[in-house]
Amino acid sequence: xxxxxxxxxxxxxxxxxxxxxxxxxxxxxxxxxxxxxxxxxxxxxxxxxxxxxxxxxxxxxxxxxxxxxxxxxxxxxxxxxxxxxxxxxxxxxxxxxxxxxxxxxxxxxxxxxxxxxxxxxxxxxxxxxxxxxxxxxxxxxxxxxxxxxxxxxxxxxxxxxxxxxxxxxxxxxxxxxxxxxxxxxxxxxxxxxxxxxxxxxxxxxxxxxxxxxxxxxxxxxxxxxxxxxxxxxxxxxxxxxxxxxxxxxxxxxxxxxxxxxxxxxxxxxxxxxxxxxxxxxxxxxxxxxxxxxxxxxxxxxxxxxxxxxxxxxxxxxxxxxxxxxxxxxxxxxxxxxxxxxxxxxxxxxxxxxxxxxxxxxxxxxxxxxxxxxxxxxxxxxxxxxxxxxxxxxxxxxxxxxxxxxxxxxxxxxxxxxxxxxxxxxxxxxxxxxxxxxxxxxxxxxxxxxxxxxxxxxxxxxxxxxxxxxxxxxxxxxxxxxxxxxxxxxxxxxxxxxxxxxxxxxxxxxxxxxxxxxxxxxxxxxxxxxxxxxxxxxxxxxxxxxxxxxxxxxxxxxxxxxxxxxxxxxxxxxxxxxxxxxxxxxxxxxxxxxxxxxxxxxxxxxxxxxxxxxxxxxxxxxxxxxxxxxxxxxxxxxxxxxxxxxxxxxxxxxxxxxxxxxxxxxxxxxxxxxxxxxxxxxxxxxxxxxxxxxxxxxxxxxxxxxxxxxxxxxxxx
Amino acid sequence: xxxxxxxxxxxxxxxxxxxxxxxxxxxxxxxxxxxxxxxxxxxxxxxxxxxxxxxxxxxxxxxxxxxxxxxxxxxxxxxxxxxxxxxxxxxxxxxxxxxxxxxxxxxxxxxxxxxxxxxxxxxxxxxxxxxxxxxxxxxxxxxxxxxxxxxxxxxxx
Numbered sequence: 001x002x003x004x005x006x007x008x009x010x011x012x013x014x015x016x017x018x019x020x021x022x023x024x025x026x027x028x029x030x031x032x033x034x035x036x037x038x039x040x041x042x043x044x045x046x047x048x049x050x051x052x053x054x055x056x057x058x059x060x061x062x063x064x065x066x067x068x069x070x071x072x073x074x075x076x077x078x079x080x081x082x083x084x085x086x087x088x089x090x091x092x093x094x095x096x097x098x099x100x101x102x103x104x105x106x107x108x109x110x111x112x113x114x115x116x117x118x119x120x121x122x123x124x125x126x127x128x129x130x131x132x133x134x135x136x137x138x139x140x141x142x143x144x145x146x147x148x149x150x151x152x153x154x155x156x157x158x159x160x161x162x163x164x165x166x167x168x169x170x171x172x173x174x175x176x177x178x179x180x181x182x183x184x185x186x187x188x189x190x191x192x193x194x195x196x197x198x199x200x201x202x203x204x205x206x207x208x209x210x211x212x213x214x215x216x217x218x219x220x221x222x223x224x225x226x227x228x229x230x231x232x233x234x235x236x237x238x239x240x241x242x243x244x245x246x247x248x249x250x251x252x253x254x255x256x257x258x259x260x261x262x263x264x265x266x267x268x269x270x271x272x273x274x275x276x277x278x279x280x281x282x283x284x285x286x287x288x289x290x291x292x293x294x295x296x297x298x299x300x301x302x303x304x305x306x307x308x309x310x311x312x313x314x315x316x317x318x319x320x321x322x323x324x325x326x327x328x329x330x331x332x333x334x335x336x337x338x339x340x341x342x343x344x345x346x347x348x349x350x351x352x353x354x355x356x357x358x359x360x361x362x363x364x365x366x367x368x369x370x371x372x373x374x375x376x377x378x379x380x381x382x383x384x385x386x387x388x389x390x391x392x393x394x395x396x397x398x399x400x401x402x403x404x405x406x407x408x409x410x411x412x413x414x415x416x417x418x419x420x421x422x423x424x425x426x427x428x429x430x431x432x433x434x435x436x437x438x439x440x441x442x443x444x445x446x447x448x449x450x451x452x453x454x455x456x457x458x459x460x461x462x463x464x465x466x467x468x469x470x471x472x473x474x475x476x477x478x479x480x481x482x483x484x485x486x487x488x489x490x491x492x493x494x495x496x497x498x499x500x501x502x503x504x505x506x507x508x509x510x511x512x513x514x515x516x517x518x519x520x521x522x523x524x525x526x527x528x529x530x531x532x533x534x535x536x537x538x539x540x541x542x543x544x545x546x547x548x549x550x551x552x553x554x555x556x557x558x559x560x561x562x563x564x565x566x567x568x569x570x571x572x573x574x575x576x577x578x579x580x581x582x583x584x585x586x587x588x589x590x591x592x593x594x595x596x597x598x599x600x601x602x603x604x605x606x607x608x609x610x611x612x613x614x615x616x617x618x619x620x621x622x623x624x625x626x627x628x629x630x631x632x633x634x635x636x637x638x639x640x641x642x643x644x645x646x647x648x649x650x651x652x653x654x655x656x657x658x659x660x661x662x663x664x665x666x667x668x669x670x671x672x673x674x675x676x677x678x679x680x681x682x683x684x685x686x687x688x689x690x691x692x693x694x695x696x697x698x699x700x701x702x703x704x705x706x707x708x709x710x711x712x713x714x715x716x
Numbered sequence: 717x718x719x720x721x722x723x724x725x726x727x728x729x730x731x732x733x734x735x736x737x738x739x740x741x742x743x744x745x746x747x748x749x750x751x752x753x754x755x756x757x758x759x760x761x762x763x764x765x766x767x768x769x770x771x772x773x774x775x776x777x778x779x780x781x782x783x784x785x786x787x788x789x790x791x792x793x794x795x796x797x798x799x800x801x802x803x804x805x806x807x808x809x810x811x812x813x814x815x816x817x818x819x820x821x822x823x824x825x826x827x828x829x830x831x832x833x834x835x836x837x838x839x840x841x842x843x844x845x846x847x848x849x850x851x852x853x854x855x856x857x858x859x860x861x862x863x864x865x866x867x868x869x870x871x872x873x
Contacts, residue, residue: 014808017816018823019800020751020791027750180851182755182763182817232753232817233851266756474815474852606811610853614814617854640760640849648842648855 005487005668008606011479012493013472022230025186025202026263033188034059036249036262037109039099039116040272041091044341044633045125045140048089051098054115060103062116063252071218076247077211078240083307083344085216085247091120092140092306093343094633095272100248102260125341127633129280129301132338140306141339147304148312148337150319150562152391155330157286160295164286170366172283172359173699174682176628176635177276177621179348180645183232184269187242189249190259196504197224197254199246202231203238205511206469210503212243213250224250226503231473235618236347238473239513240309241273270638274346275628277302277314277337281322281359286330291371293382295330298322300356304337305344311337314345314352316442320566321356323391325402325434326364326382331391341633347513349618350675353437354682358623358700361433361683366696375687376415376432380406384436394555394565401661402434405574405596412655413576413594425694430578431687433680438567439519439672444550444557446510446520452548453507454524456485456532459497460540464489464532466498466525468509470517475674476607477517483603484522484667488529489536507545515672518603519569522667524548551665569663571676573597575616575684581692586704586711588624588689593681595656600663600671608673612656615677621646623682623700722783724749725793735781739773740764742780743790751791751820755849762848765821766790772828772847791820794827802869803827803861812861814852821848826862834873835866 016022039051039062053062065074065086074088075081087098098118101109124137132145139145161167183202192198197219199209206226214221231238245262253260264273279302286295300319304311319335368375383403388396410416415432422428440446455467466485472478482496489496499505509521528546535542550568557564578592595612602608625644629636637643662669682700690697695710718735721728724747731742743749743766752775755763759777766775767789794800803826806812813819822845829836829844836844841862842855850858866873 008811010808011811011813013816014813015804017813018804018807018819019795020753020820020823021795022816023750024753024817026754027744029748180849182761182815182849182851183753184755231815233815235851265754266758476814606857610811610814610857613854613856614852615854618851639758640756641758645849645851646854647846647849648859649846651854653838653856653859654854 002601002668005483006602006605008604009479009483009493011476012482013478024183024230024232025188025200028229030188030190030259032258034102034104034256034258034260035106035109036252036260037101037113038097039101039113041087041094041096041098043091043120043122044094045123046091046120047123048087048091049119049121052117054112056112060101060112061252061256062099062101063248063255064099067251067255068216069218069254072216076243077215078208078243079310079313080308083244083309085251093341095343097248100252102252102256125633127340127342127630129303129338132340140341145339146336147308147339148315150315150335152319152333152562154389154391154393157295157297157330157332160330161286161297164294165289166287168285168287168367168370170283170363171698172281172362174279174355174358175701176278176630177348177626178270178628178643179235179237181233181235181237184264184266185238185241185245185273186263187246187249188259188261189246189253191253191257192225197250199224199226199250200229201226201242201246203228203242204234204471204473204513205239206501206503207508208240208511209242209246212247216247217250217254228471228500230500231471234473235349236351236513237273239347239511241346266640267638270643271635272343274344276348277304277311277345277352277355279318279355279359283363285367287371291373293328296328298331298333300333300335302337302355303340303342303345305340305342307344309344309346311345313442316562318352318356320391320442321353322360324357324360325384325436325572326379327384327388328382333391342630349678351514353675354679357435357679358683361435362686362698365687365690369696379434390566392566393563397553398569398663399661400572401598401659402572405572405598405659408657408659409574409576409594409596412657413592415576418578422691424691427581427583427692429688429691430576431684431691433575433683433687435680436570436572437515437672437676437679438570440516440567441514442566443559446548447550450510450548452510452521452524454509454521454528454546455507456528456544458532458536458542464491464496466496467506468521468525469501469506470509470521471501471512473512475611476604480518480603480607481522481525484525485529488526489533515675518670519666519672520548522603522670523665526667568665569671571597571599571671571673573676573680575680577681577684577688579685579688579692581689581707586707590651592652593654595654596659597676598659598661599673599676600661600666601669602658603668603670608658609656611673612677613654616654616681617646617651619678619681620651620685623685624702627701627703718781720780720784722786722788724788725790733780736779738776739778739780739783740775743775749790749792753817753820755817760849762821762825763818765824765848767824767828770831772825791823794823799827799869799872802872803865806865806868807861810861810864811857812853818848818850822850822858826865829862830866830873836862838863
């Protein structure tokens, strides 16, 4: 451990937040603020025949695609631009934006919204991966309903299958997950004093919003000023979605000339904002006579919903993660992201990796049960090591400390000992998962798309401005970024000024996502601070700039064929979970949670531990409680009463530890942590349950109802 | 319309309003006390927690008409007291704060607990905060914060 950097300090934002003085978007006063209310599609797949708007009282407005200024576009420019700001002649999911009502009174807006009459011509909608693959009702996207269809191959899988003594098939399913950031979505748009279009928002990526809004409005990017404000949680749910709501709001604000706020209530937020992609992963695994794994054939399918948004990148991470931490010699993988008429799926902490890792960890446990060998021993036989080939025919460049991680978690949890004590089917079980997570954008995203820049400025008063576009959203960046800069500059932490980013004042250091803020941008902060330190005495005011350059020694990325090093470095981890299952009600009680992670070096141990605790509990919600069903394109759970996230009472205290493994191109040796800590708990939980009930668990969430099914089906 | 007389953080107020309006809206919109947050609007998440006559309530579920003669304490009031300061310090030292949207409500729930039970066990602290949801922390460090406040602030409650 690097004691100097890792030793915790008090978070800089703790006091102001606890006392209620921090101002979130809904807390900021604006003179003459009007409110927006979205008029939404009630149909999943239909042609809009007509929209009839009631007579509007004075001071009320209805805004739609016709109000987009000339030179602008009715498209939301995200990674793809298939999602329209206002529905074109088609609607493709229930809740899609048709128009925006604006006015001073929110109750009156609700009344007016209910009076807007939309006439539709219904088409046959598609609500599942299976229906999409069967092209029910004719294709809704392209010819085959896939946004992306990727194939990877490593080694010679066909030869492996040709000589297999046995092939084991397995299908693993994961469900939707809703982010439940505690603060619902909120944006304000207004014309600024200098004539620029101003957007203030709760979210992760100020420059994404600027790009989307300027493209919709037909404005130069520097004519849009985006200010991120204190953000009450995001988890990926505020990565792209703020673009979806700030674009129609910008159109309205420009036309009406007054500040307008769009604030979701919880029901609206759960019902219509994107979720984690559901997945179905089918394995065929070839074993030789001795039970060694000689090949795998894996088919990954995800439900991407009605617009592509970032789903192809989520799919990439899912298929790159679907061998988990194992070096399987011969593998073929197919991955497809399907268009459906469900609410579009989008970024959620882990970004495809949790689905891929859950599938592979579950499959490895099923293989161990099928061939009657110890699960951990089977896994240990295939652990990735430094120099090994990945599924994209890249390499693992760093030392892999999984043996140390496994030893440590066994010591902490007593896994091996307890495994002998609990016999399968004894209603007590213990489960283990191993996992890794690539830090930063997938493939060549950092150097080709993001090209992150950080600036740092010594001021005349001796303080230092840290100029970055990455945001504090709860993960502690206000504290950890300041620590990195201050430690290099040998200044007190409060000498580093780092405000919530404003796109007029900071360079584009990229979005706050993909576990990249510390691992990628934090390194730029460190290098900029070194430059500034060298030039400190040059003048009263000194400004330095640092741009991203890829680490040396990587295998170049081929985006066409998805070949090369998908990630320069990985975080690694193991989780152990112990459970008891009630033999009558099938309710599961979690008795113990253990976690060991390699995040390189912790920039602040308490911040990392907070990520570990929060990531694991969110993942246990995903694995056990958070059932989100879609019926005819409508989520059946839409309040916090029926979509239940973990409370203080659901899980015991987590015991966690870190294994040090400094990374050359991370600040003080740090790698990404925010998503890694989410990746393993669902699989460890499912593994523990399957031991307790002596039946294969093949889907999450593992609810009592599902356990009953497994029990009734025997070894399903 | 009705005139409701009540006190907020020790100051008397007489407000002419629809008695069915939510206490949450009176606090946030009329009085600009934005330390209370709206997380769900249906009494599930606790982000809008206040003390009403010493009892922890979700202000989104309280019609202002039921507040006649009541004493309401919001995060803005509590943070100025020695007890509130002790909780804020303990939360900060324990790592209890991440995005912070639930935290003022957690502080109110902690105050309500410590008034009744100045030295709670971990289990008692978990139970007392079970009506307040947090999506960031996994709760362990919030519970540490409650126990640290109790220990450090011994004698304050």
